[in-house]
Amino acid sequence: MLVNIDEIQRQADEMILRAGFPKHSMNLCSAPYGDGTPYISFENDSYNYIYSERGYEFSRKVTDSLNTLLYWIISEFAYKIAYQYELDHRVEGRDGRRIAFPKFVEIMANMNPDWESEARVDIQKILAEAPYDDSLNT
Numbered sequence: 001m002l003v004n005i006d007e008i009q010r011q012a013d014e015m016i017l018r019a020g021f022p023k024h025s026m027n028l029c030s031a032p033y034g035d036g037t038p039y040i041s042f043e044n045d046s047y048n049y050i051y052s053e054r055g056y057e058f059s060r061k062v063t064d065s066l067n068t069l070l071y072w073i074i075s076e077f078a079y080k081i082a083y084q085y086e087l088d089h090r091v092e093g094r095d096g097r098r099i100a101f102p103k104f105v106e107i108m109a110n111m112n113p114d115w116e117s118e119a120r121v122d123i124q125k126i127l128a129e130a131p132y133d134d135s136l137n138t
Contacts, residue, residue, distance in 0.1 A: 002042050002046075005028055005040060008073075009027070012026060015070070015112060020110070028040060028073065032050070034054050038051050039052075046062050047064070070112075074111050079104055085099065085100065085103045105119045105120055
């Protein structure tokens with residue numbers, strides 16, 4: 001049985017607090033704003049995590065697992081925090097992802113220790129397609 005948006009928000013807030021970030025650092029939506037903000041819909045006994053802009057849907061992930069949905073939601077938040085951290089700690093001549101990716105994994109592990117390995121796999125997939133390139137920052 002699917003939980004409602006309020007329960008999803010409550011669980012996301014708990015994880016965000018556990019990792020040391022303020023409650024309501026993220027506000028979940030259950031309808032499109034039309035500006036690219038992701039939202040959650042509940043269709044066919046599944047959670048749908050959708051990105052759309054001006055009526056055009058450009059991404060949809062579907063799952064029946066609340067844990068998977070929360071991973072998708074929290075990983076977006078964690079990437080934003082990790083890239084802000086990289087910006088604040090930028091090293092000239094180094095691919096910024098060398099700083100952002102470990103921070104992302106750390107944040108995900110703090111949110112839910114079970115997500116650390118999944119976050120590492122996500123990073124490995126990214127690097128398999130787009131390896132680090134320090135020459136881009138010189």
